[in-house]
Amino acid sequence: GAVVGAAGAAALAGCAAATRTAQAASLLGLGVVLTLVATVVAGPLLVRPVIRVLGAAFPALFGPVGRMSQRNALRNPRRTGATAAALMVGLALVGGMSVASASMSASFDRQIDRTLGADFVVQSGNFTPFTGEIGKRVAATPGAGLVVAQRLTPVAVRLPDGERARTTAAGYGPGLDDVAHLTYARGGSAAALADGHLAMDADYARDHGVRAGTVLPVEFPGGRRAELTVAALTDQQAAESFGTQGGVFFGLGTLRRYLPNGQDSALYVNAAPGTNPADLRERLERTLKPFPQVQVRDQADYKQLVHSQIAVLLNLVYALLGLAIVIAVLGVVNTLALSVVERTREIGLLRAIGLGRRQLRRMIRLESVVIAVFGAVLGLALGLVWGVCMQRVLALRGLTALAIPWGTIVAVVVGSAVVGVVAALLPALRASRMNVLAAIAHE
Structure with a gap:
């Protein structure tokens, strides 16, 4: 023994x-x-x-x-x-x-x-994508300020060390810094979301020989191929978590070019100045009543x-x-x-x-x-x-x-x-x- x-x-x-x-x-x-x-x-x-x-x-x-x-x-x-x-x-x-x-x-x-800075997140109960009509109604809700859409897509990235990494990448609309707390080792959100650019986790990039300015071949669903430039390196300490290997994300403009018919995975919503978040939540829930597949969540709801x-x-x-x-x-x-x-x-x-x-x-x-x-x-x-x-x-x-x-x-x-x-x-x-x-x- x-x-x-x-x-x-x-x-x-x-x-x-x-x-x-x-x-x-x-x-x-x-x-x-x-x-x-x-x-x-x-x-x-x-x-x-x-x-x-x-x-x-x-x-x-x-x-x-x-x-x-x-x-x-x-x-x-x-x-x-x-x-x-x-x-x-x-x-x-x-x-x-x-x-x-x-x-x-x-x-x-x-x-x-550490990362969620939005007042509310609109998302389906089983994390499936939803139509753009929901995003339009959320943006038109009284008291809603900044609304940042997120879209997820599987991609295959060819890295300099020869590895072909299959992962889930995210596309974000403008205003990401106002709804998420991101830490950058190099660059920033403006560079990462620019057309033809992407961001990647700094540790993952270092392990695979990627630097700021490296051009990476990226394959989207349907066989569409692109060459995107690494414009920002993040330091989020969660590069390999649950199918999001590498922490890859880019702007919605880049994503729409290669996936024009994509659907939103989440909407990050901030209350407009002078609006009580509790009041905004009630209005959002009324707005989304015809769409029972999506819910409004705050930080506490996310944790639960x-x-x-x-x-x-x-x-x-x-x-x-x-x-x-x-x-x-x-x-x-x-x-x-x-x-x-x-x-x-x-x-x-x-x-x-x-x-x-x-x-x-x-x-x-x-x-x-x-x-x-x-x-x-x-x-x-x-x-x-x-x-x-x-x-x-x-x-x-x-x-x-x-x-x-x-x-x-x-x-x-x-x-x-x-x-x-x-x-x-x-x-x-x-x-x-x-x-x-x-x-x-x-x-």
Whole structure:
């Protein structure tokens, strides 16, 4: 277990230090498998030190009953480790995905705060393009000031190093600086949106030998080809995020030349001077009532949209957790039932010298709780390490914020204790109903 664990730790360390996404993801997968195997193999060795710590307060809180419950959990470390393994695996997965999802949400929140400067964004619910009629009605809405249209298109860019990069590029109308906070390493929005020009992320450009003034062959849908000059280099720290590799964008004039029948993907709207944004939102919603496919969103709405999409993935993980909990409960019930059978005579003697039925049930419940919490602690510790490494992989794609969902972690530990109590109900009831004399005579 130590050898496999050391190899897994080395793989996770390599993942955290990697500079390429594919390499980091491969090392992450290898590290997850190896550390999981190592923890399962070495679990029985971890039972004694961890349970001594987890059950340290039992003697003070519950007296001799608490002391016996702690020591009963230590009697068979291999069985205790195997029992806790099912819960550990499920909670390790939940812990890792919770850290990853919280980090994604925090990164998107930071990115939205840093880049979105418009009061409102008009966009379809599923991000599909919409007709130009919507843009005309938005611009004619009373109180609407600057309206900047965005159009997205797939393109293929031939780079100087020979790579043919397929990505999604954006076209923007005039006034981009008033609705978005862009940081430029070279040039500016005026140069980037000029006819025949484009902008690209500075880091991506450097990696592929692109400089300001480089002319790049660009292929648009339908086989239309153009040669566009790199007029600006941006520093947005999100060059490779989710299909927008390279951070390529240009002016709507350039895009319309090669895609004359394109549709808008979003409209960025600022309130006119003297107009209350809340009033403008009501007017925009009235204007767009005949077009239910589009919605008006502000920064808070955008963040909530991102969070809800990430929550879909997290809910799948929670479903797996539910299955793991069912398996873990059955495992704990089985372990405690076997333990009660093996200790039949001991239980009879304890009852004979004065241990009450309620005290016996409490002893078995506490034993179950400490086993369940043991599995939760191991699983969450493993999951936190996995989650941090997942975040390092996401950081290579521009999602640089690390967030630890402490509330979720505390809730999972408390929930594990509840699982332990539930799992002990039947074994504890069976033990408390034993005939004392028959139990003492049991061989």
